[in-house]
Amino acid sequence: MDQALQFPVLAVREPLVLDQELHHRGQRPIKRPLEHSAKLGAPRLHVVDLETGKALQKIDVATYVASSASVYENLVYLGDHDGRFSCVDLQNGAISWTWTNELVHLPFLASPSVTSDRVIIGNEDKHIYCFNREDGGLKWKFNTGSRVHASVVVAGRNVLSANLRGDLHILDIKNGTVHWSYELGSAVTGNPAVENRKFFVAASDGYLYCFGE
Numbered sequence: 001m002d003q004a005l006q007f008p009v010l011a012v013r014e015p016l017v018l019d020q021e022l023h024h025r026g027q028r029p030i031k032r033p034l035e036h037s038a039k040l041g042a043p044r045l046h047v048v049d050l051e052t053g054k055a056l057q058k059i060d061v062a063t064y065v066a067s068s069a070s071v072y073e074n075l076v077y078l079g080d081h082d083g084r085f086s087c088v089d090l091q092n093g094a095i096s097w098t099w100t101n102e103l104v105h106l107p108f109l110a111s112p113s114v115t116s117d118r119v120i121i122g123n124e125d126k127h128i129y130c131f132n133r134e135d136g137g138l139k140w141k142f143n144t145g146s147r148v149h150a151s152v153v154v155a156g157r158n159v160l161s162a163n164l165r166g167d168l169h170i171l172d173i174k175n176g177t178v179h180w181s182y183e184l185g186s187a188v189t190g191n192p193a194v195e196n197r198k199f200f201v202a203a204s205d206g207y208l209y210c211f212g213e
Helices: none
Strands: 005-008 022-024 036-041 044-049 055-060 070-072 075-079 084-089 094-100 118-122 127-132 138-143 153-155 158-162 167-172 178-183 193-195 198-202 207-212
Antiparallel strands (some): 005 207, 022 153, 036 044, 075 084, 153 158, 158 167, 167 178, 193 198
């Protein structure tokens, strides 16, 4: 990819542009109106009717949850402050599976991105984790070199990540192999955005960076 172009940031902290190939925080193209909304309230997952605001479910899931959950069909994916990553089934109101790094218990502050068969999230332990969406099996992990607060973005077979050291990586969604990397030198806490073979990242140095063809 070409060298970054720099544009002064005016009032944009987390630019977000979605296209058909992009999965961001678990969102998918919606073919019917949403009936329910899932939100987090420590330590419960609240399911609310979108039209009436009536509480439908309260599911005990974890300790404090700092980030947004991601929803795929009737499944909710979320990471908590104790380092657990969980899948919750809204139909039966129970946790389907949970993954924990037994060596360290550092928080998940980013939100997960979900595809048809995988769910991917960054952690304070500097790693990006890719799980089997159905059973929680760990597919691969990648050490970014610094803590991860920004949610990863999936575009086709590519996973775009950013960390607090300002390192950008494009990883292969199949095995976590690094296809491309770049050092901004400034922390990234907001989520990247992808559009028309370009991606955009806002850094703490006050610039919006654009990469691509």
